[in-house]
Amino acid sequence: MSLFLQLAFLLSIILLSAKMAGYISIRLGQPAVLGELLAGILLGPSIINLFDLPFIEHELAETVAKLGELGVLLLMFLAGLELHVGEMRQNMRVAALAGLTGVVVPVLLGWGTGLLFGFDQPAAIFLGLTLGATSVSISAQTLIELKVLRSRVGLTLLGAAVFDDILVILLLSVFLALQGGAGSSSDIVLILVRMILFLFASVLFGLWALPWVIRRVSHLPISQGLLTISLVTMLAYGIASEAFGGMAAITGAFLAGLMLARTPEKERIESGIHALAYGLFVPVFFVSIGLSIDLRESQAESLLLTTTIIIVAVAGKWIGSGWGAKLGGLSTHEAAQLGAGMISRGEVGLIVASVGMRDGLMQDDEFSAIVVMIVATTLITPPILRWLFMRDKAKAPARAAAIEIEKQNESEGS
Numbered sequence: 314m315s316l317f318l319q320l321a322f323l324l325s326i327i328l329l330s331a332k333m334a335g336y337i338s339i340r341l342g343q344p345a346v347l348g349e350l351l352a353g354i355l356l357g358p359s360i361i362n363l364f365d366l367p368f369i370e371h372e373l374a375e376t377v378a379k380l381g382e383l384g385v386l387l388l389m390f391l392a393g394l395e396l397h398v399g400e401m402r403q404n405m406r407v408a409a410l411a412g413l414t415g416v417v418v419p420v421l422l423g424w425g426t427g428l429l430f431g432f433d434q435p436a437a438i439f440l441g442l443t444l445g446a447t448s449v450s451i452s453a454q455t456l457i458e459l460k461v462l463r464s465r466v467g468l469t470l471l472g473a474a475v476f477d478d479i480l481v482i483l484l485l486s487v488f489l490a491l492q493g494g495a496g497s498s499s500d501i502v503l504i505l506v507r508m509i510l511f512l513f514a515s516v517l518f519g520l521w522a523l524p525w526v527i528r529r530v531s532h533l534p535i536s537q538g539l540l541t542i543s544l545v546t547m548l549a550y551g552i553a554s555e556a557f558g559g560m561a562a563i564t565g566a567f568l569a570g571l572m573l574a575r576t577p578e579k580e581r582i583e584s585g586i587h588a589l590a591y592g593l594f595v596p597v598f599f600v601s602i603g604l605s606i607d608l609r610e611s612q613a614e615s616l617l618l619t620t621t622i623i624i625v626a627v628a629g630k631w632i633g634s635g636w637g638a639k640l641g642g643l644s645t646h647e648a649a650q651l652g653a654g655m656i657s658r659g660e661v662g663l664i665v666a667s668v669g670m671r672d673g674l675m676q677d678d679e680f681s682a683i684v685v686m687i688v689a690t691t692l693i694t695p696p697i698l699r700w701l702f703m704r705d706k707a708k709a710p711a712r713a714a715a716i717e718i719e720k721q722n723e724s725e726g727s
Contacts, residue, residue, distance in 0.1 A: 314368050316370060316373070319368065319369050319370060319373055320373055320376060320377075322369075323363065323364075323369065323373060323377060324377075324380075324593075324597070326356070326363065327356070327363075327377070327596065327597055327600045327601075327604075328593070328596055328597070330352040330355070330356060330600065331348075331349045331352050331596035331597075331599065331600050332596065333348075333352075334348035334349055334351055334352035334355075335348045335349050335352075335596075336348070338351075342699075343695065343696050343699060344454070344455045344458050344459075344695040344696070344698075344699055345458060346451060346454045346455060346458070346599055346695050347692065347695045347696060349596055349599035349600055350451075350599055350600075350602060350603055350691060350692055351603070351692070352599075352600055352603065353599060353600035353601060353602050353603020353604050354603035354608070354688070355603070356600065356603065356604060357603045357604040357605070357607065358604075358607035358609070359603070359607055359608040359609060363604065364604070374604070377597065377601055377604065378601050378604075378605065380593075380594060380597045380598075380601075381594070381597045381598035381599075381600075381601030381602075382562075382598070383594045383598075384590065384593075384594035384595045384596070384597050384598025384599075384601075385450050385563055385566075385595075385598045386547060386548070386551050386562060386563060386566040387547070387566070387586060387589065387590035387594050387595060388450050388453065388454060388590060388595050388598065389449075389450055389453070389563045389564075389566040389567040389570065390547045390566045390567065390569055390570040390586060390590075391457075391570060391583065391586055391587060391590060392449075392450075392453040392457070392462065392471060392567060392570060393566070393567045393568065393569060393570020393571040393572075393573070393574060394570040394571075394573060394574050394579060394582065394583045394586070395457070395462050395463060395570075395574070395583075403468075404465065404468045404469040404472055405472060406641055406642075407469050407473075407637075407638055407641025407642055407643060408468075408469045408470075408471075408472025408473040408475070408476060408641075409472075409473075409476050409641075410637035410638065410640050410641040411469065411470075411473035411476075411634045411635075411637035411638040411641060411651055411652075411655070412472070412473040412474070412475070412476025412477040412479075412480065412634070412637070413476065413480065413637060414633045414634060414636050414637030414640075415445075415447065415473060415477055415630055415633045415634030415637060415652075415655050416445040416477055416480045416481055416484070416633070417445075417633065418629050418630075418632060418633025418636070419441070419444040419445050419625070419626065419629030419630055419633055420441035420442060420444065420445040420484070421441065422441070422444065422625045422628070422629045423437075423440045423441030423442070423443065423444035423445070423622075423625060423626075423629065424437050424438055424440065424441035425437075425441075426440065426441075426621060426622065426625050427439075427440040427441065430618055430621070432679070435492060435674055436669075436674055436675055436679070438488060439488070439669045439674045439675065440622075440675070440679070440683070442481065442484055442485050442488060442665060443658075443662060443665050443666050443669065443683055444622070444625065444626050444629055444630075444658075444686075445477075445480075445481045445484070446477075446481050446658050446662045446665045447474055447477045447478070447481075447630065447655050447657065447658065448657045448658055448662060448691070449470065449471060449474035449477075449654070449655070449657070450563065450598075451657040451691055451694055451695065452470060452474075452654040452655070452657055452694055452695075452698060453470075453471065454595075454599075454695075455654075455694070455695045455698045455699065456470070456654070456698070456702075459698070459699065459702050459703075461702055465643070465647065466643070466647050466650045466651050466654070469638065469641075469643065469651055470651050470654045470655070471567070473634060473637075473638070473651065473655065474655070475564060475567065477634075477655070478560060478561055478563075478564050479508060479560060479564070481665070482508075482559060482560050482561065483504060483505060483508065483559075485665065485668070487501050487504065489668070489672070492672070492674075504559055507557065507558055507559050508558050508559055508560060510557075510558075511553060511554060511557050511558025511559075511560070512558065512568075514553075515550060515553065515554075515558075515565070515568050515569075515572075516568070516572070518572075519568065519569070519571070519572025519573075519575075520572065520575070523546065523572050523573065523576075524575065524576050526542065527539070527542065527543075527573065527576050527578055527582075528576070528577075528578070530542045531578050531581075537585065539578055539581055539582060539585070540582070540585035540586070540589075543573060543582045543585070543586060544586075546569050546572075546573065547566050547569045547570070549569075550565035550566060550568055550569035551563070551565040551566045551569070552565070553565055554566075554568070602688075602691065603688075608685065608688070615678045615679075615681065615682050618678070618679070618682045619681075619682040619685050619686065622682050622683065622685075622686045623685070623686045623689045623690070626656070626658070626686050626689075626690055627656055627689075627690060627693070630652065630655045630656045630690075631649075631652040631653055631655070631656055632652065633652070633655075634651055634652040634654075634655040635648040635649055635651060635652030635653075636648070636652075638651040638652065646701075646705075649701060650698070650701045650702065653694065653697045653698050653701055654694070654698055656690050656693065656694045656697070657690050657691045657694035658686070658687045658690050658691060662683070662686075662687040662690075666680060666683045666684065666687070
C-alpha cells in the first residue's frame with residue numbers, strides 16, 4: 314500500500330470514529346468534543362494503537378499530528394471570528410485579572426508540589442509552569458456548542474486565555490533563558506518587547522490594512538479567493554505570533570479571526586472556514602490528542618504523584634482563574650464557569666511538557682504523570698462546563714416565572 318493510501322486509510326478511520334463518538338457523546342448529554350477526545354485515546358497507543366498496524370508507516374503519525382495542528386489554528390480562528398474587538402475591550406480588566414491569577418496560583422502550587430515530591434528546583438519550577446498553561450480551544454468548542462461563546466463569561470474566558478498564554482510563554486522563555494545562562498535583564502526585556510511589538514503590529518495591520526485587502530480580494534474573479542486570503546491571513550498571523558512574538562501560533566490565529574470579524578465579509582468567511590474546519594481538520598485535532606498519548610506508560614508507583622498533580626492542576630486553575638474573575642466583578646457562579654473553562658491543558662500543556670522533556674528538566678515518570686494530568690483536565694473540562702451552563706438554562710424558566718409573579722404582585726399592590 315502506498316504512503317498516500319495509508320494516509321487516506323488513517324484519515325478515514327479518524328474522521329469516522331470522531332463523528333460517531335461525537336454523536337454518541339451528544340446523545341449522552343455531553344459535548345461532541347468529549348467523544349472525539351475519547352475516540353483518540355481508543356485509537357491511540359493506550360488501546361488499539363492505530364499507527365502500529367503492520368501496513369502503516371510510523372512517519373504518518375507526524376503527518377496526522379501536523380494536520381491536527383492546523384485544526385487547532387482553524388478552531389481558534391473561528392473563535393476570533395465569533396467575537397468583536399469592542400466586546401473583548403469591555404471585559405479586558407476582568408480577563409486580565411483572571412488570566413494573571415490563573416497562572417500565578419497553579420504555578421506556585423505546582424512548584425510547591427514538585428518540591429514536596431523531591432524534585433530539584435528547576436524541575437519543580439518547570440512543573441509549575443506546565444500547570445500554568447491553558448488550552449482554551451477545548452473550552453471554546455464547548456462554548457460554541459452550547460451557544461454561549463458571546464456571553465459575558467465566554468468573552469472573558471477567551472480574553473483571559475490570551476493573557477494566560479502571554480504570561481506563561483513569557484515566564485517559560487525567561488526560565489529557559491536563565492537555565493541556559495542567558496538570563497540577563499536585557500534578554501528578559503527583549504522577550505517582553507517582542508511580544509508587545511507583535512501584538513501592536515498585528516492589531517494595527519488588522520484594523521487598517523486587512524479590511525482593504527479583504528475587500529479587494531472579495532471582488533476579484535477568483536474561485537474561493539476570499540476563503541483563500543482568509544486562510545493565508547490566519548497562517549501568517551500564526552507564523553508571526555510564534556516566530557516574531559514568541560507566543561503560541563494559536564494566539565496569532567485567534568487575533569486574525571478577531572480582526573476579520575470587523576469586516577463586512579465576516580459571514581462569508583465564517584461559512585467557508587467552518588465547513589473546512591469541522592469537515593476535516595478539527596476532528597483530526599481532537600482525535601490526535603488521544604493518538605499522541607500512551608496511558609500504559611504510566612508507572613504504578615507514580616500513582617500518588619499523578620493523582621496529586623491532577624488535583625493541583627484542576628484546583629489551581631479553577632480557584633486561581635475564578636478568584637481573579639470574582640475580583641474583576643463577575644458573580645460567584647460566573648467566576649466558577651470561567652475558572653472551569655481554564656482547566657484544560659490540551660495541546661498547550663503537551664507542548665510545554667515536551668520542552669521540559671527535551672531539555673532534560675524531568676524524568677520519564679514525571680513526564681508520564683504530566684501527560685495523564687493533561688488527558689484528565691482535557692476530558693473533564695467539557696462536561697463540567699456543560700453542567701455549569703445547563704444549570705443556568707434550567708433555572709431560567711423559574712427565574713422568569715418569579716419575576717412575572719413579582720410584577721403581578723406589584724401591580725396588584727398599586
